[in-house]
Amino acid sequence: MNRLSSFGSSEPKDAPQSSVSKPSPPSVTVAALPQWSPKIDRPRRFFLPTRYEPNYRYPLIVWLHGDGSNENEVSQVLPYVSTQNYIGVGIRGSRSVDPVGHRFDWSFSQAAAARCEDAIFQAIDDAAQRYSVHPDRVFLAGYGNGGMMARRVSLRHGNAFAGCISLGGRFPSGGGIFSNLGASRAVRHFWGVAINNSAISHDDFASDIEMVASARLKMDVRRYTTDDEMDRGILRDIDKWMMGIVTGTPNLADAKETWDSAAVGFSDN
Secondary structure, eight states: OOOOOOSSSSSOOOOOOOSSOOOOOOOOEEEEEEEOOSSOSOOEEEEEOTTOOTTSOEEEEEEEOOTTBOTTHHHHHHHHHOSSSOEEEEEOOSEEOSTTSOOEEOOOSHHHHHHHHHHHHHHHHHHHHHSOEEEEEEEEEEETHHHHHHHHHHHHSGGGOSEEEEESOOOOOSTTTTTTHHHHHHSEEEEEEETTOTTSOHHHHHHHHHHHHHHTOEEEEEEESSSOSOBHHHHHHHHHHHHHHHHTOOOOSOOOSSOOOOBOOOOOO
16 A cells, blocks of 8 residues: 655654565755745745756646645655656645644635635745746646645636646535636646545546546546555656646557556655
C-alpha cells in the first residue's frame, strides 16, 4: 500500500510495509520555508528544479496536498515527477486536523472554496515574482481531496491553467463548477485513479465518469492496478502528460491498464 507518510512529526504513521524497497528521494532544492502572506492566511512551500536557470521560463505546478498532510508535500512529490522540469508551490489546506496544527485537510464549503481560489492565485503571483515562470504553463494538481479541490478550481477558472491533475480525487459537484462551461471545456484534465482506492467505489467512479461525459470535458482518465496513486509510475506518467502539453504534442494513447508499480517513499518533515 503506497500511502503518503505523515508530515509534521518525527515518526511516520503506522502503515503496512510495501514489499518494494522505498528509494531515497532525489536531490532537490527547496526554495523557501513555509511563510505567511499579507494577503492570505495560507502558508506556502516552494520547490525549485535542480540547476535552476533564471533565464528559462518554467512550467509551474500548484500542488494541493492530500488529507492529513500540509504544504511541505510538494517537496516530497515533485522529485518523483521530475527534478528538472518544473517549479512547484504547495499550499496548506483550510482545516487543521491535529491539535498542534501540522496536518490539514480541505473544506468544500462555498466560503472555504473561495478562500482556496484566492490562495491559489496569490501563490501563482508570488511564484511569478520570485522565479522565472511561464504564465501560460501553470498546472493545478492535487492528491485525494486536494485533487478534488484542484479540479473544482480549474473548472471554474479554466482559462487560467494549462492543465489540471487529480490523483485519487472524486469529481466535484455543486458550487457552481460549471458556471463557466466554456472555460471548463478549454482546460485539459488528467485523472488518475487506483483501481483499489477504497475512497472511490466502482459506482462512484462510474457516476463521476458520466458527469465528465455529459459536460464534454477534455479529460484523460487513467486507472491503475495499484492501491494508491502515490506511485512512481503514475508520477512519471503525469510528467509525460504535462510535457506533452508544454511541447504541443500531447499523447493520450500511452495509458496502460497494468503498471510495473513501485512505492514512493517520503521522509517526514
